[in-house]
Amino acid sequence: MEIVHSATLQLCLLLIYLVCGVTVWLLRGQRSRKGIYDRWAGAHLAGAGLYLTLLYSPYLPSLCTALLACVLLLLKGSWLLGSFARLLRTPIPLPGQRRFGAGLLLLLAGILLAMPPHVYYVHLAMALGVAALYLGSLAGLLLLQAERPFPIKLAGGLCTLATTYMLLYALHLGASDPAFIVYEIGTLLLLPVLIATPLLALCFMAIGKEQELALLRTLATLDPLTGIFNRRSFEELARKACSQHARQQRPLALLMIDLDHFKRINDTYGHSRGDMALKALAELIPEHVRTADIFGRFGGEEFCLLLPDTNVEGAREVASKLCQQINTILLEPGKVSSALSASIGVASLVPQSVDDWRELFELADSRLYRAKSAGRNQLVWIG
Numbered sequence: 206m207e208i209v210h211s212a213t214l215q216l217c218l219l220l221i222y223l224v225c226g227v228t229v230w231l232l233r234g235q236r237s238r239k240g241i242y243d244r245w246a247g248a249h250l251a252g253a254g255l256y257l258t259l260l261y262s263p264y265l266p267s268l269c270t271a272l273l274a275c276v277l278l279l280l281k282g283s284w285l286l287g288s289f290a291r292l293l294r295t296p297i298p299l300p301g302q303r304r305f306g307a308g309l310l311l312l313l314a315g316i317l318l319a320m321p322p323h324v325y326y327v328h329l330a331m332a333l334g335v336a337a338l339y340l341g342s343l344a345g346l347l348l349l350q351a352e353r354p355f356p357i358k359l360a361g362g363l364c365t366l367a368t369t370y371m372l373l374y375a376l377h378l379g380a381s382d383p384a385f386i387v388y389e390i391g392t393l394l395l396l397p398v399l400i401a402t403p404l405l406a407l408c409f410m411a412i413g414k415e416q417e418l419a420l421l422r423t424l425a426t427l428d429p430l431t432g433i434f435n436r437r438s439f440e441e442l443a444r445k446a447c448s449q450h451a452r453q454q455r456p457l458a459l460l461m462i463d464l465d466h467f468k469r470i471n472d473t474y475g476h477s478r479g480d481m482a483l484k485a486l487a488e489l490i491p492e493h494v495r496t497a498d499i500f501g502r503f504g505g506e507e508f509c510l511l512l513p514d515t516n517v518e519g520a521r522e523v524a525s526k527l528c529q530q531i532n533t534i535l536l537e538p539g540k541v542s543s544a545l546s547a548s549i550g551v552a553s554l555v556p557q558s559v560d561d562w563r564e565l566f567e568l569a570d571s572r573l574y575r576a577k578s579a580g581r582n583q584l585v586w587i588g
């Protein structure tokens with residue numbers, strides 16, 4: 206059954222490609238924002254595969270085989286890719302996205318399965334071109350990642366360009382074969398699809414990767430419960446501030462803030478109310494300090510606030526205001542006896558080097574300890 210002769214028919218096939226792509230995109234996976242790029246990329250590839258299969262399939266049996274392959278690949282694509290990777294023991298991590306892998310294999314299967322035997326060698330060249338494009342763009346994608354140095358990014362870009370050229374060359378071979386003439390219009394239509402699809406896939410995956418990286422960076426920096434800096438990132442920022450202030454000989458202050466009797470709060474009101482108290486504190490403090498101040502959770506019910514360009518007198522004023530504000534957080538609405546309270550250790554110094562961060566921290570910490578010993582709900586800034 207010869208199915209590729211008129212331009213109208215080929216336009217219909219192109220339409221099928223679009224419909225397939227959009228359907229796969231809409232039907233598969235959760236519609237979370239994060240996965241949208243992978244799905245779109247996979248949908249393009251799957252659609253291109255089906256398009257190729259229909260366009261070049263002169264026989265019904267090969268068409269059926271290719272369609273069966275589609276279904277299998279869509280269901281088991283990532284497993285097949287994973288096994289393939291293990292088989293080759295490749296150091297290149299294949300993209301985990303099932304639809305991308307499935308769509309890609311479908312594309313290759315579409316090319317290989319649907320060909321009449323006398324043009325096999327041409328299509329083998331095309332398939333090799335597509336495979337090279339896949340590996341090249343994958344390598345390009347890995348190398349182009351944001352944090353790579355420029356020469357590596359350049360190599361990634363060249364790699365992608367080279368593989369695109371290989372694909373074009375493979376297509377050129379295909380188009381120049383006399384047996385291929387009947388497919389000429391198809392090739393013309395196919396060309397933009399084949400070029401645009403992997404490039405689009407590449408772009409979308411790169412955007413997806415960027416977003417994943419940004420998410421990972423955020424997760425590594427912020428405390429998951431309160432959304433403020435965690436201890437590691439706070440200390441990093443504090444060290445930077447310390448060396449900057451040492452250079453400019455400006456005072457730097459630190460407040461160590463520890464909620465009082467937090468264990469009792471947990472025991473009396475339950476852990477979820479305890480968590481709410483921590484979140485309320487994390488929201489309250491930034492409302493009463495400068496935007497340049499750095500606020501973090503040191504662990505448990507202990508918070509720290511770094512005040513740039515602030516001497517001990519200024520830091521004491523801030524701490525006193527915060528003590529009063531913390532007393533306004535009520536664990537039970539309308540019940541003043543359920544108010545939160547905190548003890549605060551206040552310290553300030555003009556650092557001489559980045560190492561003075563330790564001294565600032567120990568000073569504030571020992572004053573916090575004294576505020577606790579002196580009865581809590583107070584601040585200590587001297588001695």
Ligand SMILES: Nc1nc2c(ncn2[C@@H]2O[C@H](COP(=O)(O)OP(=O)(O)OP(=O)(O)O)[C@@H](O)[C@H]2O)c(=O)[nH]1
Pocket residue numbers: 430463464465466467468469471475476477478479480483504505506577581
């Ligand atoms: N709900 C909740 N509790 C936490 C969290 N992190 C630590 N805690 C609890 O905070 C309590 C801290 O207890 P302690 O170190 O004895 O301090 P405290 O009861 O506040 O006593 P003082 O600091 O001396 O006033 C422990 O019971 C921890 O389990 C958290 O993320 N959520």
